[in-house]
Amino acid sequence: MSATGWFTLLPLFILGGASIAVMIAVAIRRSHALAVGLTLIGLALAFASLWVVAPETPRQVTALLIVDSYALFYMGLVIASTFAIVLLSHAYFERHEGNPEELYVLLLVAALGSAVLVASSNFISFFLGLEILSIALYALNAYLHTRRFPLEAGIKYLILAASSAAFLLFGMALIYAELGTMDFARIREMLTASPGASQVILLAGSALIITGFGFKLALVPFHLWTPDIYQGAPAPVAAFVATVSKGAMFALLLRYFYWSGSHHFGAVFLVFTVIAIASMVAGNILAMMQSNVKRVLAYSSIAHMGYVLVAFQAGGRLAVEAVTFYLVAYFITTIGAFGVVTMLSNSEREADEIADYRGLFWRRPVLASVFTAMLLSLAGIPVTAGFVAKFYVIDAGASSAIWLLVFVLIVSSVFGLYYYLRIVVAMYSGLHEEAAAPSSSLLPALSAGGGFVLAVLTILLVWVGVYPATLLQIIHSTVGRAL
Amino acid sequence: MILIWLIAIPLIAGVLAWFTGKWSKQAPRWISLIAASIDFVLGLVLWSRFGSEMRLAGNPRWVEQVNWSWVPQLGIRFHLALDGLSLLLLMLTFLLGIISVLASWREIQDKVGFFHLNLMWILAGISGVFLAVDLFLFYFAWELMLIPMFFLIAVWGHENRVYAAVKFFLFTQLSGLLMLISILALYVIHHHLTGVYTFEYESLLGTRLAPHTALLIMLGFFVAFAVKLPMFPLHPWLPDAHTEAPTAGSIILAGLLLKTGAYGLLRFVLPLFPHAAHRFAPVALVLAVIGILYGAVMAYGQTDLKRLVAYTSVSHLGFVLLGIFTFNSWALDGALMGMIAHGISTGALFMITGQLQERTHTREAGRLGGLWATMPRMGGAALFFAMGSMGLPGLGDFVGEFLVLIGTYEAHLLGLTIATSIGILFSTFYALRFVQAGFHGPNSNNWSVQDLVPREVVMLVPMVAILIWLGIYPQPIFNTFRSTRQKIEQYASLHVGPQQAAQSGRAATTIDTLPSPPWGRGWLAAGVFTSRREPGLRPPKVAYAPELQRRSGSCPQAGEGVAEIVQKESVKSAQSADLIPENTK
Secondary structure (H helix, E strand, C coil): CHHHHHHHCHHHHHHHHHHHHHHHHHHCCCCCCCCCCHHHHHHHHHHHHHHHHHHHHHHHCCCCCCEEEHHHHHHHHHHHHHHHHHHHHHHCCCCCCCCCHHHHHHHHHHHHHHHHCCCCCCCHHHHHHHHHHHEEEEEHHCCCCHHHHHHHHHHHHHHHHHHHHHHHHHHHHHHHHHHCCEEEHHHCCCCCCCCCCHHHHHHHHHHHHHHHHHHCCCCCCCCCHHHHHHHHHHHHHHHHHHHHHHHHHHHHHHHHHHCHHHHHCHHHHHHHHHHHHHHHHHHHHHHHHCHHHHHHHHHHHHHHHHHHHHHHHHHHHHHHHHHHHHHHHHHHHHHHHHHHHHHHCCCCCCCCCHHCCCCCCCCCHHHHHHHHHHHHHHCCCCCCCCHHHHHHHHHHHCCCHHHHHHHHHHHHHHHHHHHHHHHHHHHHCCCCHHHCCHHHHHCCCHHHHHHHHHHHHHHHHHHHCCCHHHHHHHHHHHHHHCC | CCHHHHHHHHHHHHHHHHHHCCCCCHHHHHHHHHHHHHHHHHHHHHHHHHHHCCCCCCCCCCCCEEEEEEEHCCCCCEEEECCHHHHHHHHHHHHHHHHHHHHHHHHCCCCHHHHHHHHHHHHHHHHHHHHHCCCCCHHHHHHHCCHEEEEEEEHHHCCCCCHHHHHHHHHHHHHHHHHHHHHHHHHHHHHHHHCCCCCCCHHCCCCCHHHHHHHHHHHHHHHHHHHHHCCCCCHHHHHHHHHHCCCCHHHHHHHHHHHHHHHHHHHHHHHCCCCHHHHHHHHHHHHHHHHHHHHHHHHHHEEEEEHHHHHHHHHHHHHHHHHHHCCCHHHHHHHHHHHHHHHHHHEEEEHHHHHHHHHHHCEECCCCCCCCCCHHHHHHHHHHHHHHHHCCCCHHHHHHHHHHHHHHHHHCCCHHHHHHHHHHHHHHHHHHHHHHCCCCCCCCCCCCCCCCCHHHHHHHHHHHHHHEEEEHHCCHHHHHHHHHHHHHHHHHHHCCCCCHHHHCCCCCCCCCCCCCHHHHHHHHHHCCCCCCCCCCCCCCCCCHHHHHHHHHHHCCCCCCCCCHHHHHHHHHHHHHHHHHHHHHH
C-alpha cells in the first residue's frame, strides 16, 4: 500500500481525528462552544482536504475503498451538510437540558461512516461504513434520553436498523457464496463470466440487499420507522437522518448497482419500479393525513426517495447526474426545513404541530419566508432548487422512456403539493387576527449560527433554482465522470 | 434589453413595495402603480416602433429579442422574444395591471406591501409567459405566476378562500406537470433526431413526430392550456377561484391568466403539432361549443354576482377556443379580439362587483337591487360592460364573436355555428340579469351608498374608451397580429408540416383564397374592417424540416460571452426570418 494511497484517505482521517479530538476536549473541559468550535474546524479541514486529495484520484485504496471524484463529491456533500447540522444543533441544544457536548462526537462519527459508505467498493467496507453510521445514529436519536419520544425513537431505530443490517449481511453472504467475491466490480465480471451461477441465490441475495437499502432510505414497504423517528428525534438529528444518512446510502446504491451490473436483472429492475411507485404513492398520500410537521416531512421524504429512484431507474450517465442533482437539492431543502423547525423549537417541546405555524408569516416574516421557500422547493415550484431537480429527474425518466414511473411521479407529486400548501396556508393565515395570541412559548431568539445556516441555505436554494448551470457543471465533471 | 426591463420592473417594484409596506400603506400602491405604468408606456413605445413591421407579411418572426445562455448543459437558454401576439397581450397585461392596482386601492388594507409584492410578481410572471420562446423558460414562467396568485387568493380572498386557492393551484399544477412531460418528450425526441439538446421554440418547430406520438405530446400541452382557458369540463377551479379572489385577483385571473391558456394554444399547440391539432380539432370544437352554452346557462343560474361574471368567462373563452381550432384567418383574428375584449369587459365587471361589495358587503343578487337610484354612474358603467359582454355591436366583444362565427361558418361547421349563435342569445340573458339584479327594480333594501369616486371613474373611463375603440376600429389590433397570424396559419394549414414539405404547392387558407359569401364581403367593404386584403401573401413553398434542423445545430458553448451570443442570434434570426417566406418574395 503506497503512501499516496493512504494520503487520498485524508478526509476520512481528518473526520476520525476530529471526533477523537472533540472527545478528549470534552474530557478536559466541558464547554458547548469549545466542542462546537472543534467540530466545525474538523469539518472545515476535512472539506478543504477534498481539494488536496482531488489531484490523486481516482485511486483504489486497499481492496475496500475507492477514492474517485464521485466519492469526493459525496464526501463534500456529507461534510457540508454535517457542518450545517452542527450549527443547527448548537442553536437547538443551547436551549436544552443535559450535556450536549458528546453529540458532536457522534455527529462526526456518523459523518465518517457516511464518508466510508460513499467510497466503498466492496461489501466489507459497505458494511463497516453502514455500522459506523448506524451505531452513531442510535445514540443520536435518543440523545435527549430523559424524554419519552427521543428514547422511543432511539429504541425503534436500534431494533429495526439491526434487523435490516442482518438482512443485508445475509444477502451479501449469498452473493459471496455464489460468486466468490465481495468486490462490486468483480461481481459484474463474475456475473458475465459464470453464467452457471444459480439465479435463484443471486436474486435472493439481491433482494436481501435491496431490503437493507430500502430500510435506510425509508422506501415503502420498509418505511415504517420513519415517521416515528422523525417525530421523536431532536430536530437537527432528524435532519441528519433525513439527509446525510439517506444521501450516503443512495450514493452507495448507485455505485453498487451500476458497478455490479445487477441493476439490469429484469427482476431487480421490476422490484425497484414497484418500490418507487409504492414510495411515491404511499409517501404522498400518508403525508396528506398528518397534522404534525415533522411527520409530514417524514412521509414526504419517503416520496422524495421514490422520485430519486425514478432517476435511478432511468440508468446511464444522465441518471447518475440527475440523482446527484436531486440529492443536493433535497439536502439543501430538507436541512432548511428542519432548520426552521429547530429555530422554532424551545426547551419545552418541538414546534411540530401545524397549529404552531399559524400566522407565522405575520409574526416572523423572515423565518416564515424561508420555510415557505423550503416547502415550495419540496413541492418542486420554480425559482427553487427542487424545481430544477424534479425537472431533471423527469428529464432522465423521459430519456429512458419509463413513462409509467414519470406519470406516477407527476400525479403523486400533486398530492404532495396539497400538504405542503396546507402548511404554507397556515403560515399565511390569520391575517385579520394578528393580535390574537402569538403562542409565546414558541418565540425563541434566532441564534446567530442557525440564522447563518438558514440564510446560506436559502441563497443556495434560490441560486440553484435560478442558475443551475454551475452545480450541473460541478456534478458533470465529478460524478458524471466517475461512474 | 427592453424586454428584460418589462419583466424586471415589476419584479423590482414588488420587492420595493414589500419593504416600504412596513412604514406606509400608500407607498406600495404608488410604487406598483408607477411600475405598471412604466411598463405600459414601454409597451406603447414598442408598439409605435414595431407596429409597422408587424403588419407586413414575411418579416422576421421576432421584432425584438433577448437571447442569453442560461443552462448550457441542458440546452436551456434565456430567450425572450416579441412579436405582434405577445405585444398585444403584454399591453393588455400592463393595462389590467394598472387597473388592478387602482382597484385594490381601498379594498386592501392589511399587509399592503406583501399584497403588492404578489400583484407585481404575477404581472412579471405573466409577461414572462408571453415573452418566453424557450420552452423551459416558458414553463418556468408558467409555474412562477401561480405562486403569487395562490397567495393573493389564499390571503386576501373572501370567505372560502383557502379551498379556492388550493383547488386552483392543484388543477393548474397537475396540468402544468403534464405539459412538462410533453415538453421533455419533445426535447428528447428532438435530441434523438438531431443530436441537439434544445428547448428553443423555433428549433423544435420542425420536429418530425409519428402521428400517434404527436397526438399524445400535443394533449399534454393542450390539457395545460385548456385548464387555464378554461375549457369545459376542466373548468371547476374557475368559479371558486374567481369568486373568492380579491377584486384585483379576479381581474388578473379573468383578464390575463385565462389568456395565457389561449396564448399557449396559439403559440405552441398549433405550430408545434399542426397535424395532431387537426386530428384533435373536432373534439376541441365540440367542447368549445359546449363550454359556450354551459358557461352561459350556468352564469344565468347564479345568485352570486361575482360567480355569475366568473361563469361568463367559461362562455367567452369557449369562443376563443372555437376560433383557434377553426384554423382560418377570420377565426384567429376573432379569437384574438375575443381575448382582448374579454379581458377588458370582464375585468371591468369584476371591478364593478368588487366596488359593489366594498360598499354593500354582499354579492348576493337577492340582497341587492335598485341601486341605480343611489348610484347612477356605476349603474351606467355596469350596463355598458354588460352590453359589451353580451356582444353588442360597436363594442369589442362583438367583433371577436362575429369573426369567430364567420370563421366557423367558412370552415363549413354549420351545426357548430348555429349552436354558437344560440350561445350568444344566452349571453343576453345573463348580461341583462346582472344589470337587473344589481341595479334595476325597486330599492327594497333601502341602499344608500356612495356613487363612483373620481379614482374609480378614472379606472372605468379608459376601459369604456378602449372597448368602444375595439368595437368600431379594431384594425390596428389585426394589423399588429397579422404577421404572427400568418405564421400560425402557415403551420396550421399543414402545408409546411414536415410530412407535406415536398408537396406544399397548394394555397394556404387565407382570407383571399377563401370563397367569401357576398354579404361577408359587403360587410367588409362597408369599411368596418378596412384593408383586409393581403396581396403580398402567396402560398408558401418551403423545404422545411432539414433546414430547421441544420439551423438548430448550434448550441452555444458555456463560455461564450453574452454579447457574442446576442450577436450570433441576431444574425441567426435574420437568416431564419427568411425561412418561410423565402419563396414569397
